[in-house]
Amino acid sequence: MAVYTDVGAEELAAFLDDYDVGQLLSYKGIAEGVENSNFLVNTSVGHFILTLYERRVAAKDLPFFLALMEHLHARGITCPQPVTNKAGEVLGKIARRPAALITFLDGMWIRRPSAAHCAALGDVLARLHLAGLDFGKRRANALSVDDWRSLYESCRDRANKLQRDLEPFLASELARLEKEWPRNLARGVIHADLFPDNVFFLGNKLSGLIDFYFACTDALAYDIAICLNAWCFETDHSYNVTKGSSLLQAYARVRPLSGQERDALPLLARGAAMRFLLTRLVDWFDVPAGALVRPKDPLEYYRKLRFHQKVRGVRDYGIAEK
Amino acid sequence: MAVYTDVGAEELAAFLDDYDVGQLLSYKGIAEGVENSNFLVNTSVGHFILTLYERRVAAKDLPFFLALMEHLHARGITCPQPVTNKAGEVLGKIARRPAALITFLDGMWIRRPSAAHCAALGDVLARLHLAGLDFGKRRANALSVDDWRSLYESCRDRANKLQRDLEPFLASELARLEKEWPRNLARGVIHADLFPDNVFFLGNKLSGLIDFYFACTDALAYDIAICLNAWCFETDHSYNVTKGSSLLQAYARVRPLSGQERDALPLLARGAAMRFLLTRLVDWFDVPAGALVRPKDPLEYYRKLRFHQKVRGVRDYGIAEK
Numbered sequence: 001m002a003v004y005t006d007v008g009a010e011e012l013a014a015f016l017d018d019y020d021v022g023q024l025l026s027y028k029g030i031a032e033g034v035e036n037s038n039f040l041v042n043t044s045v046g047h048f049i050l051t052l053y054e055r056r057v058a059a060k061d062l063p064f065f066l067a068l069m070e071h072l073h074a075r076g077i078t079c080p081q082p083v084t085n086k087a088g089e090v091l092g093k094i095a096r097r098p099a100a101l102i103t104f105l106d107g108m109w110i111r112r113p114s115a116a117h118c119a120a121l122g123d124v125l126a127r128l129h130l131a132g133l134d135f136g137k138r139r140a141n142a143l144s145v146d147d148w149r150s151l152y153e154s155c156r157d158r159a160n161k162l163q164r165d166l167e168p169f170l171a172s173e174l175a176r177l178e179k180e181w182p183r184n185l186a187r188g189v190i191h192a193d194l195f196p197d198n199v200f201f202l203g204n205k206l207s208g209l210i211d212f213y214f215a216c217t218d219a220l221a222y223d224i225a226i227c228l229n230a231w232c233f234e235t236d237h238s239y240n241v242t243k244g245s246s247l248l249q250a251y252a253r254v255r256p257l258s259g260q261e262r263d264a265l266p267l268l269a270r271g272a273a274m275r276f277l278l279t280r281l282v283d284w285f286d287v288p289a290g291a292l293v294r295p296k297d298p299l300e301y302y303r304k305l306r307f308h309q310k311v312r313g314v315r316d317y318g319i320a321e322k
Numbered sequence: 323m324a325v326y327t328d329v330g331a332e333e334l335a336a337f338l339d340d341y342d343v344g345q346l347l348s349y350k351g352i353a354e355g356v357e358n359s360n361f362l363v364n365t366s367v368g369h370f371i372l373t374l375y376e377r378r379v380a381a382k383d384l385p386f387f388l389a390l391m392e393h394l395h396a397r398g399i400t401c402p403q404p405v406t407n408k409a410g411e412v413l414g415k416i417a418r419r420p421a422a423l424i425t426f427l428d429g430m431w432i433r434r435p436s437a438a439h440c441a442a443l444g445d446v447l448a449r450l451h452l453a454g455l456d457f458g459k460r461r462a463n464a465l466s467v468d469d470w471r472s473l474y475e476s477c478r479d480r481a482n483k484l485q486r487d488l489e490p491f492l493a494s495e496l497a498r499l500e501k502e503w504p505r506n507l508a509r510g511v512i513h514a515d516l517f518p519d520n521v522f523f524l525g526n527k528l529s530g531l532i533d534f535y536f537a538c539t540d541a542l543a544y545d546i547a548i549c550l551n552a553w554c555f556e557t558d559h560s561y562n563v564t565k566g567s568s569l570l571q572a573y574a575r576v577r578p579l580s581g582q583e584r585d586a587l588p589l590l591a592r593g594a595a596m597r598f599l600l601t602r603l604v605d606w607f608d609v610p611a612g613a614l615v616r617p618k619d620p621l622e623y624y625r626k627l628r629f630h631q632k633v634r635g636v637r638d639y640g641i642a643e644k
Contacts, residue, residue, distance in 0.1 A: 009430030009432060010432070026426075026428045029353035040352070105348075106348045110331060
């Protein structure tokens with residue numbers, strides 16, 4: 001949960017004067033988004049989310065994220081859209097922070113996704129990847145294989161405190177991932193953080209995607225690997241092949257997976273687990289002062305990574321080799 | 323800010339099945355309320371606040387609070403109203419906690435109240451006191467003079483760490499308050515926590531009051547003393563007599579203050595400052611684990627208390643002695 005910055009009513013009313021969004025009726029700081037401060041804003045014309053970008057989000061990346069939301073929405077991917085102010089800008093400033101007013105998306109995230117939810121996710125993920133193909137901006141993934149070593153270095157000294165022999169485990173896995181990481185897969189825009197809390201449903205129908213602040217240009221199949229990690233394990237960290245199969249089959253119906261992508265998937269899944277294991281480890285040992293955030297359990301991803309290490313091929317995830 | 327308890331979409335939809343409030347469209351945990359977990363719930367028929375009562379609020383007091391909101395609303399005090407479920411109850415249960423669905427109130431709280439805001443507050447406070455006169459339930463104030471000694475005992479050892487000689491200051495002030503506390507003033511329902519963040523405005527018009535979870539039966543003038551502390555000091559802790567006068571005059575126009583109440587006001591203001599100084603001190607030294615709350619500065623109320631100690635009579639607050 002996160003509201004790092006307080007915004008006063010007087011200040012917000014002045015900010016909204018720059019937009020054609022009617023009269024401010026109410027606003028509440030909401031417990032959503034770890035990187036930013038978010039407010040739900042109700043005006044006489046509707047609901048909006050006001051996002052204040054805190055220091056952890058690089059200001060130079062904001063135009064990429066905001067333009068991507070507009071691009072995807074225009075191509076039929078339901079996601080929040082930045083509202084343009086009277087000066088024609090989507091990025092404003094409030095409380096000395098860059099800020100955007102964004103349309104509100106109905107829907108709730110599912111705590112215990114079923115195979116049907118995973119199928120809906122696979123479908124929208126493939127459509128997102130296709131919709132992103134003609135997006136003009138590029139942004140390197142700042143949390144991919146080339147960035148993991150520095151994360152590892154920053155937490156290796158303390159890793160064994162959390163789990164016996166975690167440090168050598170990380171070292172050996174990292175060396176392997178760096179050596180074998182596939183560099184020639186189909187690339188494009190990926191969401192890179194499509195966890196259940198970023199996918200809204202109304203009833204059983206997927207109603208939209210949110211939180212594009214990790215989106216970047218990378219291997220499309222890596223996005224699938226992230227989703228397999230985030231959606232297809234049970235709370236006891238066992239892999240549910242029915243959910244995995246639903247996700248993968250639904251994806252492949254919209255965007256067929258190449259043989260190369262299928263071959264690479266087990267390694268990509270290991271990499272995705274490694275990425276969340278490392279960032280959670282760093283956060284675990286280094287909760288920023290005043291962040292008011294409970295760090296997430298890193299070992300969840302250690303256990304997932306151990307599963308991926310035992311996988312013999314993509315068939316173990318629930319889809320055929322070719 | 324507070325969301326102590328997570329509520330899943332599936333769980334919330336099941337809870338709302340017991341109410342006639344249409345289809346659940348979205349909900350967000352909101353950063354409001356230190357004692358409870360609060361969610362803003364949007365359905366096809368409107369907005370609501372779902373409050374989960376955490377352990378700090380005694381379950382036995384909930385009927386008092388909820389009935390009071392209904393009582394005051396029926397008498398023209400704009401405040402949230404608990405929604406009755408299909409079984410005719412206002413109190414339900416979700417995530418193993420007592421919970422109430424409450425109507426949403428438009429409006430924003432004012433960070434820097436002006437004298438006009440203070441006048442609006444004085445007016446509504448007097449109307450609240452009058453509206454409460456025929457409320458049938460009683461609830462003792464759990465944070466009044468008789469309760470301060472145990473608060474003091476629980477933090478006296480550490481008080482001097484925060485401010486030199488704070489411990490003897492508290493001891494001497496507490497002894498005097500216990501000795502001189504007025505016991506024969508007009509009593510009734512008081513809000514007891516009517517800080518600016520519990521008073522909503524739309525433009526310059528007061529649009530409603532929220533957060534009745536400290537409401538109780540006590541001296542009406544003590545509620546005024548709390549408001550003088552909470553509304554009429556500048557950020558440098560100096561008393562603004564224009565604001566105080568606006569509040570008191572507006573109050574007295576609706577409910578005239580007796581000579582006894584006027585005489586007692588300086589001591590009541592000292593007591594009110596003492597109450598917030600003590601509870602903030604306790605919170606300062608004892609932030610509950612996982613509360614994700616930044617404790618408020620106790621010394622703000624030390625400085626206000628020092629002001630009140632120098633007051634010679636009610637005239638210093640901006641209203642005549644009789």
